[in-house]
Amino acid sequence: MKQLSLTAALTFICCAAAAAADRPAGLAFSQLSARVKAEVPAAPTPEQGVDLSAIEDLKNDARYWVTAAADDKYDRTGLLNAGLDIVEIEERAVSGFIAGPEMDQLAQKGFIVKSRQPIYDYAKKHLKDFPAADGVYHNYAETAEQLQQLAAANPAETSLLSIGKSLEGRDVWCLRVNPAEKGETPSARPAALFMGNHHAREHLTNEVALGLATYLMAHKTEPEIRGYLDTLDIYIAPMTNPDGAEYDIQTGKYRWHRKNTRVNSDKSIGVDLNRNYDSLWCKAGASHSPGSDTYCGPYAFSEPETLNIKKFVETHKNLKTLMSYHSYSSLVLYPWAGKDVPVESARDRKVFESMGKAMASFTGYKPEQSSDLYVATGDTTDWAYATSGIFAFTTELEGSSFYPGAAAIAKAVANNVKAAVYMLGVTGDPYELAR
């Protein structure tokens, strides 16, 4: 996609008269009208879960977003002259904004309109979402839809449950993979929990968790995967901070937002969910200052998003392993995060170290005790291990940006799925690694 500069636009405008004169007569108006009608697709359906108040004014805006056929610079010049504000150029077409009355005249002037939509519909679809180049990433509605599709396509193996609501009332969806038990029904099987997107701007983590769910279902008949399906209770919650993830993208520009969307006492936005767990809460590597990106909140578990996880862990005593995906640093981290000492139990330490090393071998990341990086209290893994003895890990995915682009997804998913499948392999009895 190319952006047309103002200079280029002016160049085209100056040549428009000559271009119009050279234009072939084209189809009769009646033929064009029929063709235009046939080629105009239905208006897009509104996206779910999107706050539309920021574009409310566009409802009264008479402009349209139009895509019109344009083979060359002469066509493009003619369209500019006809009032189209060209924004995007493809090989055989251009797209841009145009006022209603001028749009109505395009066909009469011999142009073929391939699609059109009111600017409000266009903004609804494009303005409040991932920037176009990252459109392959899943926003909240798309994540929910993907999980629903997986559950619908695999009713014998899966069920979809909400583990609670976010601050703004979004369901935090979790795919359960267990052919024997569905929904909230307890299971005696050893359980594994995979989570993504504690931090809003770490969108690749949502993709990795979704990718894992998709992989397990695509390979459910293979002996190894089938073995895990038939013996384990597997949970995958790709977007644990849906408000933050949406807030980060809803202007169509990234906000680099890390926290949830709590409006704090000083009007700053967000609590750092990975500093809000009740494990040496806010003692180190976290801030009491609401405006800080590592703000721990007014008290431990002050946020619905962390309370959801607390409740889930406390009601699933069968959990043996946990993976919380973050990005980015290419690390596999294990407790302690909040104490600058190794896990006290030599047996547990051996399990953590063996698992960390093995998972890192699949991803090429570095296995490390969290506090070797820096001491930070109140994170998921310390709390899950300290209170429930769960072998809990943080994976910091690869890359050098919170927004590594669409091309980063496939490799991150492929490598981390291997590590996740390894984790399933030891979930049955993690202590085997210490024998």
Ligand SMILES: [Zn+2]
């Ligand atoms: Zn993170």
